[in-house]
Amino acid sequence: MATIIDVAKKAGVSKSTVSRVLTSNGYVSEVSRQKVLLAMEEIGYIPNLLARQLQSGVTKTIGFIAPSYMSALGKFLQVFMENAKNNGYYVNLYLTGGDKQKEIEALNQLKYKQVDGIFILTRTNDWETIKPYSQYGPLATWNRIEEPWIYSSYVDHYEGYLKALNYLYDRGYRKIGHVLGNMENLNTKARLRALTEFHELKQVPLNEEWLIEAAYNKNGGREVAKKWLESLDKPDVFAFYSDQSAAEFISEIELVGFKSPEDIGVLGFDNNEVSELMHISTVDYSLEKQASNSFAYLYNQLNEDQLPFEQLVFELMERKTLK
Incomplete structure (x- = not known):
């Protein structure tokens, strides 16, 4: 099995540089980061802490990616997390600040088996960049997209x-x-x-x-x-x-x-x-139902038991800002 030393030799960097890439702790130049990631890919390296998770095959954790706080995030995330908790899952939140590289790093959590599936509130990278990650686990999004490799909870x-x-x-x-x-x-x-x-x-x-x-x-x-x-x-x-x-x-x-x-x-x-x-x-x-359906899709892809989907509808809420 490949080790961190093998990765360092393949990438032409120090062992400590590889460690900083793996832990996201400390500065690493973008050039060195890419060398390390490429070396890991080429020699099939999986960090030891993740190898333990691979013994069971699951982490019982879903990654939730968002660019930053937006008005819909609070309610959507709350409902998504409640559904996760009720069904024995944890949720890791990744706020990328609209940084494409940070979004890739969050998606890599699925590739390296730190999460079982990922939900993307709104994307930063283009879909062609995101699509290859579907081979590592189920993906869902709030963005509107009609593709078989990702579930979209959009309404018309x-x-x-x-x-x-x-x-x-x-x-x-x-x-x-x-x-x-x-x-x-x-x-x-x-x-x-x-x-x-x-x-x-x-x-x-x-x-x-x-x-x-x-x-x-x-x-x-x-x-x-x-x-x-x-x-x-x-x-x-x-x-x-x-x-x-x-x-x-x-x-x-x-x-x-x-x-x-x-x-x-x-x-x-x-x-x-x-x-x-x-x-x-x-x-x-139906924002809350969109959140419930998004978690249900990911859960259903990962488990034999199947959660039901809720019907999405529009409703006008009459309050005080219209005559």
Whole structure:
């Protein structure tokens, strides 16, 4: 069986360098790190601490990868962990900060058998980079993707957004602003199809100025508020891609005396704790059920017993930010 000394010789580095790569403790240049990882791959080295786990074949641990804190993370992670606990599993959380290399290091936990499966909240690397890791264990994600090698817990945002826009129309709103996430995201593209169809069918003008990409900027909602405050041609309602962004918008306009819904209608999307605390009208798209289904998929891939999946539905939560 290959040893850490064999890895060091193959990579042309010191034993201590290999140790730092394995433990992620101490500085290692990217060049040396890649040499060590390549050497481990070529000689089939598995760290001794992991070899003990291989005797049983399982770790009873699921890796949970996220780029950073976002509005949906808290509730999703809580439900995911509760399901894991109830079924005898642990969850290791890896926050990558949007760093592609850190995401790879987290995925390597599956490759080196430190976790049995991995859930990716939102990815940083492209799918072609992530796909090879599916050979080491089951993968699941919150991102929308339709591929056999990974499970996606997504819901059809086209259906949900079209339902939300028709709801706003029925409430009398005509000048609608759209605050969207990353334009490359498949969920955002689904919403774009919905809003295009809505504006054409209802013959409601679409003001391109108020078709805004806020992505996942921490203060995206505040930036939208500043733009709205400065504009002479204001929308009478905003449909936000997240409750967090909607809450930021409301907080900013209230600083200068404006209120929702008196001055501007606001519709969020998530139905998380923020919308509940601030009484924001929002769209519930079964976030908790998505988390449950994600764990169920990973569990079912790893065990003979099978957990049931829950049906995902959209529900409009009427609160106080719409007339």
